[in-house]
Amino acid sequence: MEKAPIKPQEKEASVRINGFDEVVSCYRQEEALKEAERCIQCKNPTCIEGCPVGIDIKKFIFQIAEKDYKGAYFTIKEKNNFPSICGRVCPAEYQCRKTCVFTKKGAAFASEKAINIHFLERFVGDWGMKNDSGHMTQDTRHMIRGKKVAVVGSGPAGLCFAGELARKGIKVVIFEALHKTGGVLRYGIPPFRLPSDVLDFEINYLKELGVEIIPSFIVGKMKTLDELFKDGFSAVFLGLGAGTPSFMNIPGENLCNIYSANEFLTRANLMSAYKFPEYHTPINIGKNVVVIGGGNTAMDAARAALRIQKIKKLVPSVSIFYRRTQDEMPARRLEIEHAREEGINFRFLVQPVEFAGNKDGYVEKIKCLRCELGEPDSSGRRRPVPIKESEFNTTCDLAIVAVGLKANRLLTKEVPGLKVDKWGDIIVNKETMETSLKNVYAGGDIVGGEGTVIEAMGMAKKAAQALISRFSSR
Amino acid sequence: MRILEKEVLIENKDARITRLDIESPLIAAKARAGQFVVLMAKAEGERIPLTVVGVDKARGSITLIFQELGFTTKLLGTLKEGDELFSLVGPLGHATEIKNYGKVILVGGGVGIAEIYPVAKALKSAGNHVTSILGARSKDLLILESELKAVSDQLHITTDDGSYGRKGFVIDALKRLLLAKTSLRATEGSEAISKQEIASSLASLGTRNDRYDLVYAVGPIPMMKAVSNMTKEFNVKTVVSLNALMVDGTGMCGCCRVTVGGKVKFSCIDGPEFDGHVVDWEELNKRSKIYCKQEGHICKLGLSWKKHP
Numbered sequence: 001m002e003k004a005p006i007k008p009q010e011k012e013a014s015v016r017i018n019g020f021d022e023v024v025s026c027y028r029q030e031e032a033l034k035e036a037e038r039c040i041q042c043k044n045p046t047c048i049e050g051c052p053v054g055i056d057i058k059k060f061i062f063q064i065a066e067k068d069y070k071g072a073y074f075t076i077k078e079k080n081n082f083p084s085i086c087g088r089v090c091p092a093e094y095q096c097r098k099t100c101v102f103t104k105k106g107a108a109f110a111s112e113k114a115i116n117i118h119f120l121e122r123f124v125g126d127w128g129m130k131n132d133s134g135h136m137t138q139d140t141r142h143m144i145r146g147k148k149v150a151v152v153g154s155g156p157a158g159l160c161f162a163g164e165l166a167r168k169g170i171k172v173v174i175f176e177a178l179h180k181t182g183g184v185l186r187y188g189i190p191p192f193r194l195p196s197d198v199l200d201f202e203i204n205y206l207k208e209l210g211v212e213i214i215p216s217f218i219v220g221k222m223k224t225l226d227e228l229f230k231d232g233f234s235a236v237f238l239g240l241g242a243g244t245p246s247f248m249n250i251p252g253e254n255l256c257n258i259y260s261a262n263e264f265l266t267r268a269n270l271m272s273a274y275k276f277p278e279y280h281t282p283i284n285i286g287k288n289v290v291v292i293g294g295g296n297t298a299m300d301a302a303r304a305a306l307r308i309q310k311i312k313k314l315v316p317s318v319s320i321f322y323r324r325t326q327d328e329m330p331a332r333r334l335e336i337e338h339a340r341e342e343g344i345n346f347r348f349l350v351q352p353v354e355f356a357g358n359k360d361g362y363v364e365k366i367k368c369l370r371c372e373l374g375e376p377d378s379s380g381r382r383r384p385v386p387i388k389e390s391e392f393n394t395t396c397d398l399a400i401v402a403v404g405l406k407a408n409r410l411l412t413k414e415v416p417g418l419k420v421d422k423w424g425d426i427i428v429n430k431e432t433m434e435t436s437l438k439n440v441y442a443g444g445d446i447v448g449g450e451g452t453v454i455e456a457m458g459m460a461k462k463a464a465q466a467l468i469s470r471f472s473s474r
Numbered sequence: 475m476r477i478l479e480k481e482v483l484i485e486n487k488d489a490r491i492t493r494l495d496i497e498s499p500l501i502a503a504k505a506r507a508g509q510f511v512v513l514m515a516k517a518e519g520e521r522i523p524l525t526v527v528g529v530d531k532a533r534g535s536i537t538l539i540f541q542e543l544g545f546t547t548k549l550l551g552t553l554k555e556g557d558e559l560f561s562l563v564g565p566l567g568h569a570t571e572i573k574n575y576g577k578v579i580l581v582g583g584g585v586g587i588a589e590i591y592p593v594a595k596a597l598k599s600a601g602n603h604v605t606s607i608l609g610a611r612s613k614d615l616l617i618l619e620s621e622l623k624a625v626s627d628q629l630h631i632t633t634d635d636g637s638y639g640r641k642g643f644v645i646d647a648l649k650r651l652l653l654a655k656t657s658l659r660a661t662e663g664s665e666a667i668s669k670q671e672i673a674s675s676l677a678s679l680g681t682r683n684d685r686y687d688l689v690y691a692v693g694p695i696p697m698m699k700a701v702s703n704m705t706k707e708f709n710v711k712t713v714v715s716l717n718a719l720m721v722d723g724t725g726m727c728g729c730c731r732v733t734v735g736g737k738v739k740f741s742c743i744d745g746p747e748f749d750g751h752v753v754d755w756e757e758l759n760k761r762s763k764i765y766c767k768q769e770g771h772i773c774k775l776g777l778s779w780k781k782h783p
Contacts, residue, residue, distance in 0.1 A: 177724055179514060179521075179561035187726075216561040218724065222500040245728045247738065254731055254738065254757055256764050263727035271520070271721070277775055280520045280545060281721075282768035361760030408725050410743055 005112060006035040008119050013341040017303075017310050020191045020274060023338060024088075027123040036064040039115050042101050047117060050099030052458030055079045057096055057117055064120060073128040076121060080457065081163035082202045084129055085156075085185060087122025088194050090454050091296070091332045109333060129201050143169035144471045150175065150233040152219045152411065155183020157239030157444030159206060160457040164464030166209035170471070173233075175217040180270060183241055184445075185453070187270040188262070188297065190304050193335075220411035225440065235439040235467055238426060239460060242445035243408025247401055248292070252355030255363040257284050261293065261301040261402035268304045274311055285312055286398025290366055292352055293402030294322040295450075299335035301400045302344050319345040319394075321352060323371050323384035349373075351386055355399065366396045405450055412446075425449060433463035441467060475559040478535050483617050490542045491585055491617055492551050493527075499534030501526070501564045507572065507592040508715065508747055511536065511564030512723035515553060519560060520546045523720045523742070525589040525692075526565060536564075539588035539617070545772045566723045567746045570713070574601040576687040579651060580626075581644050581701050583609045583693025587618050589715060590692050591625075597690075598625040605686075606630070607647045609693070613638030644693070645700045652686065652708045686710050691750065695759045702750030712750035716741050719762060732758050 009025040010016075016023050027035065045058040056075050063072035076083045090096075096117045097103065097110035104111055147170045151158045154176040162172040180186050182199050207213065219228065225236055245260035247253050264283070267273040271281035289309070291302040298320055306318045320339070322329060325348045329336060340346070354367040370390035373382035407424030419427045419436035426435055426442040433441045443459030445451055479495035501511060505526040512521050528537035542548045553559075570593050578597055582590035587608050598604045606626040610616040611634045623629050630647045631639025640647065689712040691701040698714045705712040718730035718741040730741035733754035739745060 177563065178722060216563045218563050218566075221565060222504065222563075244725050244740075244743075247728070247731075249738070254733055254754075254761065256760055260728040263721060263729045266721055266727050272518070276768060277772040279518045280516075280549075280772060282520075282765040282772075284764065284768075360763075361757065408743075410724050 003034070003038050005038065005114075005116055006031045006119075007116075010338075013338075013343070016192065017307055017316065017342050019311070020268075020304075020307060022195050023192050024334075026126045027119055032064055032120060032123040033067070035116050035120055036061050039065070040101070046099045046101055047096045047115070048099075050096040051079075052095065052452075052454045053079045053461055055096075055121070060124060061115070061117070061120060064124065069124060069127045070131075072124045076124055077128075079461075080454075081160060081205065082156075082457070083121050083125030084198050085125075085194065085202050086454050086457075087118050087120075087125050088198070089185075089189060089452075090118050090121075091452055092116075092118035093333050095452075095454065108327065126198075129198070142472070144468065145169055147171065147234050147471055148173070148232055149467070150219070150228045150236045151239060152236065153177075153183055153239035153241055153444070154181040154203075154213060154215075155239055155241050155444060155456065156185060156453040157241075157456040157460040158183065158237065159203065159460075161237045161239060161441075161443065161460035161464050162211045163206055163209065164461055165468065166206060166211045168468055170468075172211045174211060174213045175219045176213060176215045177218045178270065179216050181213050181215060183239075187266045188300070190265065190269050190300050192303065192307070193300065218410075220414040225415050225437075229439075234471075235441065237460070237463060237467075238411070238435070238440065238442040238446060239444045239456070240408060240411055240426075240442075240446040242405035242450055243410070244406045245401070246404045246406050248352060248403055250352060250354055252357060252363070253401070255355050255357040256361045257286060257363050257398040258355060259398070259400050261291070261297045261400050262405070264301050264400050265297070265304060268308065274304075274308050283308065284398060285309055285314065286396070287314055287317060288395050289318045289398045289400065290394065290396040291318065291320045291400045291402055292322075293404075294320070294324065294329035294331060295402060295404070296331045296335055298322075298400075298402035299331045299339050301402050303335075303339055303342060305398070305400065306342055306344060316343055317345075318343075319347055321347050321350050321366075321368065323349065323351040324373060324381060325349060328373075328381040349384065351384060353386075353391070355396075356393075363396060363399055365393050366399065367391060367393050405445070407446055415440075423449070431462075432466035433459055434466065439467075475562045477553055477555050477557050477559070478533070480553070480555050483539065484615055486614055488611070489615055490551060491539065491615075492542070493537060493539045494550075494553075495530070495533075495535045495537050496559065496562065497533075497535050498562055498564075501562070502529040502531050502534050502536050505529050505536060505565035506569035507596040508570030509565035509567050510723070510746060511538070511562055512566060512720065513538075513550075513559050513563075514561040515546060515550045515559060517560050519549065521561070521721055521723065522546050523566070523717075523723055523746075525592075525715070525746075527588045527592055539585065541585040544769050548773070563723070566742060568744075570596065570690075570747060572596045572600050577603045577605070577685070578688040578690065579605045579607060579648065579686050581607045581609070581648060581689065581691040581693065581697075582622075583644055583691075583697040584611070584615070585617070586691075586693035586697070587616075587622065590690060591618055591621055593690055594622060595625045598627075603627050605651065607632070607644045607651075608639075609633070609644035609647075609697070610638075611635065643700075644697060645704060648689070648701060648704060652704070652710070688713065689750075690714075695755060695762060698750060699753075699755040699759075702753065702755070706751045713747050714750040714753065715746045716748060716753070716758065717746070717762075718742075718758065719764065732761070 060072040060075040093110035097114040100114035102113040151174040272279040273283035356365040369386040371384040374385040441463040444456035484491040605628040725743035735752035
């Protein structure tokens with residue numbers, strides 16, 4: 001008989017919108033066991049193909065079912081140093097769960113029935129945190145001594161790369177431009193999805209491995225890559241992130257109270273602006289907030305804005321404007337569901353064309369066009385086509401633009417000889433992730449545009465393996 | 475990030491302007507005129523940009539000068555020698571393009587005088603004829619007079635109340651200079667320049683030696699706007715250093731976006747210097763006031779916080 005998928009406990013929507021506490025609970029042991037038992041342990045497991053870092057999913061689920069949680073923890077750790085992070089933020093429905101045998105072939109994303117691999121991964125990761133199994137016994141047989149490697153950026157790619165090298169005994173120093181570590185995991189993803197203490201735990205594990213992290217240090221400005229090499233670093237990994245927010249380039253976009261999602265989330269998450277004035281960074285909020293975009297960042301910004309409205313004792317009113325329909329939204333299905341439960345209003349097939357403001361320069365209205373879906377574009381999603389003379393206006397006193405990111409050229413333009421493509425992304429050898437400069441590697445969004453946390457980690461891992469084999473062959 | 479030296483340059487009922495020398499060998503080694511740092515005074519603090527006014531490479535320190543205007547600058551003003559900043563990064567933004575332009579005018583208003591100082595110094599050593607115009611509300615609010623004097627061929631001072639130098643605004647002094655080479659003289663106190671005045675002024679500018687090649691201005695937004703509007707009439711290239719609000723200062727958030735020549739630019743990575751003739755001043759001015767309300771609120775709380783630490 002077919003068993004129903006197990007959903008983890010969640011905080012009630014009406015309760016959780018009052019703050020930034022985590023929404024989804026960890027599986028309790030009996031829930032994890034039930035979910036693990038749903039896995040049919042395929043002879044040729046297809047789920048693993050869907051994982052950018054190739055976790056042995058079949059094995060760790062089997063170990064959970066056997067109550068060998070420690071074994072499961074090390075199975076994941078073999079491939080992924082950050083199970084508690086990935087278990088929370090991986091868009092599993094587009095990755096391992098999509099290739100799970102329970103998902104219909106050709107589906108856009110995973111079926112409900114697909115095993116909840118991400119929740120199981122989180123269960124195992126959190127078990128490791130609780131039982132302080134962070135420090136894995138190191139395989140000391142093939143240690144590489146006497147090498148020092150610099151990592152630029154402490155986001156998913158940088159952290160993963162550092163972890164891989166540190167496990168081989170290589171000295172790693174991470175340079176982070178901001179005053180806190182974690183990159184997008186810290187400034188972008190709100191604590192209600194990824195609590196700070198989880199991030200701290202996973203980052204501390206790296207420190208235990210001997211990784212040194214230097215915050216408030218901008219490579220390219222405070223030291224050039226050449227100077228790092230002169231300081232004795234044998235190689236450099238660039239995990240710079242995508243960095244710079246895109247705007248729509250429509251009239252009125254610089255009116256007051258129009259934020260990029262990056263700015264809004266950075267103020268809220270990194271600077272804790274929702275705790276103003278205890279924290280000194282201010283953030284504005286509106287009575288009618290409109291978020292433009294359909295990705296995870298849009299969901300995060302909308303949900304953060306709604307919480308700030310609640311904190312400021314306003315009647316929550318946040319709408320997400322997206323130019324296609326829910327099916328084409330790149331956001332995780334779970335985030336869309338959570339946003340809906342929390343009372344966020346979705347308006348599909350609308351495209352903003354102009355913002356209008358009041359005399360003080362604050363946004364007051366958005367003018368939009370209605371769209372219909374046309375032929376599929378290069379992403380395979382149906383293209384939104386604006387309908388002529390379908391203009392309408394919506395009241396809006398705060399807008400958040402979440403339409404994507406571009407490469408940040410702050411560092412890349414300071415490095416002579418480093419080749420970038422027309423979008424400013426760093427060009428790498430796809431096999432090794434080495435850039436046009438010898439011993440300079442890159443991974444994450446600065447290579448692949450906007451990807452997921454685990455995709456960034458996949459690239460970082462590839463780079464780490466290439467560098468380790470270069471070191472070993474000498 | 476340790477404060478090596480602190481000096482209160484100005485302290486009276488209207489204003490407090492402070493100089494801090496902060497230990498940061500890496501920033502001191504790299505910073506050039508026109509660049510800025512982003513700092514946090516405390517862990518729970520805001521990130522704010524401040525222009526690097528000077529560097530001491532031997533000591534490995536940078537000099538910052540700021541006026542206590544908002545909560546964070548007030549908080550910064552409470553720090554003492556030996557205290558550590560929570561965070562300090564830089565040097566950020568493009569450095570000023572230093573070369574021999576010929577004859578340059580530097581205009582500094584209020585604490586903006588501190589920001590023109592490194593630029594004046596660099597332009598002077600690049601061989602320029604440097605004229606500096608310093609403006610303050612009154613004599614007791616004027617900073618760095620002797621420092622600027624040392625790097626300028628000509629120095630003009632204006633005070634709003636006439637307590638020192640000439641009574642009036644920097645813009646009046648600028649107008650006198652721009653018109654000086656013509657038979658016409660600016661009418662004292664007149665706000666606008668007539669088309670005729672400009673036309674005859676321009677017509678009489680025969681050779682390159684007769685005119686100024688660059689105006690560089692830093693100060694309050696209305697001052698930079700007025701300077702740019704005036705120099706545009708005289709067709710003199712004008713560079714302004716904008717003080718847009720910022721968070722990270724590395725191009726990550728877009729808080730500091732400003733429209734320049736119809737294009738959206740980020741002050742932090744595309745600036746902070748721009749062609750003053752094409753900056754959308756009205757937009758910048760409005761955007762600079764986005765957090766006035768919160769600022770007022772936290773400043774009120776701040777006073778009580780000072781009493782009961």
